[in-house]
Amino acid sequence: MAERAAPAREDGPPVMTTAPAREPWTVAVVVCLSAALLPISLTGGALAAPEVGSDFDSGVAATQWVANAYMLTFAAFMAVTGSLADRIGRRKLFLGGLAAFAAAGFLAAAGPSVIVVDLARALAGAGAASVMTSGSAVLAEAYTGPRRPRVFALLGTSIGLGLALGPLIGGALIALGGWRTLFAVIAGIATVMLLVAPALVRESRGPEGEVDWGGGVAFTAGLAALIFALVQAQQLGWTDPVVLLAAVLGAGLLGLFGAIERRRPEPLFDVSLLALPKFLAVCVVPTVLAFGFVALLVVLPPYLGAVEGADSGEVGLSLAAMTVPTLVVPMFAGLLAQRLAPRVILALSLLFQAAGAAWLTGGFHPVAVALVGAGFGLSLTILDGTAVSVVDPGRSGMAAGLFNTVRLTGEAVGIAAVGAALSTFLHARVGDSDAAALLRGESVGELSADYTGALAVVLWTVAGLSLAGAAVVWRLLSQPEPAPVAEPAVLT
Structure with missing residues (x-):
């Protein structure tokens, strides 16, 4: 038997309880299968973007946001979801991320316009960031000793399989039923994981501390402004005032993020x-x-x-x-x-x-x-x-x-x-x-x-x-x- 911290109570610090040292592998299977969906959604979105653009006869920038919006929020929200998982609970954030990812997939599949599809893809990226960070934390807490390296090797293999097979899976689904089928199938599998996970994944939290909201907001907004400038330049041109303003705003916010992080005793990242x-x-x-x-x-x-x-x-x-x-x-x-x-x-x-x-x-x-x-x-x-x-x-x-x-x-x-x-x-x-x-x-x-x-x-x-x-x-x-x-x- 090994000691492990029970979920933190609202009226005091975590209480040490005894729990089996060997967690069932079903926890790792749920987390790894969920993580494998994330690169499939990336490559599938890239394959679907031309089809979405043709169906809605949209501009270049709106079409490219089908892929860019997912990567943007995936990257930006990684900065805060790790801290949030430690504070509000890793299981809670994992389930919330899966729910957002699945809902975004269904919304994209039913999207009546390219704008709705783009917004859904942005929501999917935020959910993916939550799944990745909280899922890794769940595995680190659930498996100790020699089992931990093996379970993280399984996680890496799952992500690699998703990346390697994503084009084949995405291409086949689009060829069979169109881009809406692709997003619906990915969302359906995520929903199955969401239904199974509550019975398998236990709640855990990290040490007490404050979430660096200032740094997180500055980083997320700065990166969003920079990517917006790059994408909109394709349609508006590099000298358009909107593009220039977004680029300057993005650079300024990212500089502010660095300044905030240097002054915080517990920064999001030690730059x-x-x-x-x-x-x-x-x-x-x-x-x-x-x-x-x-x-x-x-x-x-x-x-x-x-x-x-x-x-x-x-x-x-x-x-x-x-x-x-x-x-x-x-x-x-x-x-x-x-x-x-x-x-x-x-x-x-x-x-x-x-x-x-x-x-x-x-x-x-x-x-x-x-x-x-x-x-x-x-x-x-x-x-x-x-x-x-x-x-x-x-x-x-x-x-x-x-x-x-x-x-x-x-x-x-x-x-x-x-x-x-x-x-x-x-x-x-x-x-x-x-x-x-x-x-x-x-x-x-x-x-x-x-x-x-x-x-x-x-x-x-x-x-x-x-x-x-x-x-x-x-x-x-x-x-x-x-x-x-x-x-x-x-x-x-």
Whole structure:
């Protein structure tokens, strides 16, 4: 028998009770299956966006919000949902996140307009953030000793499976019943998890403390304003006052977030960690990979539809060539981690992405996207472990939280920035109306070469960014460890 804190009472601190040390694996199954839905919703949304845009004949920005809104709120709410889970209860937030995720899916499936679908996708992202943060906390509390590493390995595998199989599942569902069927099926599975979870997941809380509402609001609003500027620039132009105001507001709020965090005794994130060269290096890697791997999940579906004439099922198969390596490569990369230094593995992951992006400039090729996926999968082997190993053990939780927020923020910004750049180059080549049709995945015959050319400019930029990132990471991870401080001599 092992002691474990019972749920906190309102009239006093947690009471220590005895509970079985071995939790049933059903708790892990519910959390892991729920977590697997989150990347499926991301890739499924990317596949559905062109279909949604065509059905409602919406503009480029409104169409891209189908994917961007999900990633935006997913990243932004990660900053506060972890703290909320500790304060109001991990089980409560997990169930609330699942309920929001499921309700958003049904709302998107029944959406009468693209605006409703976009708002539903934003709600789904907020629910996904709650599920991810509270679900991880539930597993950390429920499983101890040697079972904990195994259950978190299962969680990572579940997310990897969702990412790898998401294009296949999403493409098949859209091909069978349309984009509404995709969102409805994902919401239905989430509802099943929501009905089962209350009987299996126990309530738990973290230590007492205040939620950093000021920092959380500043971060969420700042990131939202920045992504809004990037997406709306595709329709309004970079010099539009609304775009400029949103960009300035976003930068100011994110600066305010940093100032708030430096003054709080218990900040959401200790931003001073970014001053550590090795921690900064492991934050650079997923940020750069987001501009390649993650962004391509969103920009390739309309390209394949417009240029290759692929339907939803064929697009899903094409994207699977990129996502499946993210599941397969880590199985073998563990052997490399025993023989190569982290800087070599992380630099290689960025070089793989650079090679794949450069290859794709001549047109779609499955081996090229497989290279991009292999680079992403190679980084997964050591990124999380390296992020927490470069700080003191007492700050490992803070380091993990900051790292994951940087990773998700990079993905949200990467999707928006690459989409905005592609839209800008395409509008310059073919004009507004044809560009909007192409970005919705509609074939415009003789304009296919223009689409490929515009995408090539973006891909060359991604390749260059990946090469620069590899050099920066190599440099940062090559810096020597600081010399230990000598102990003062003691006279005896």
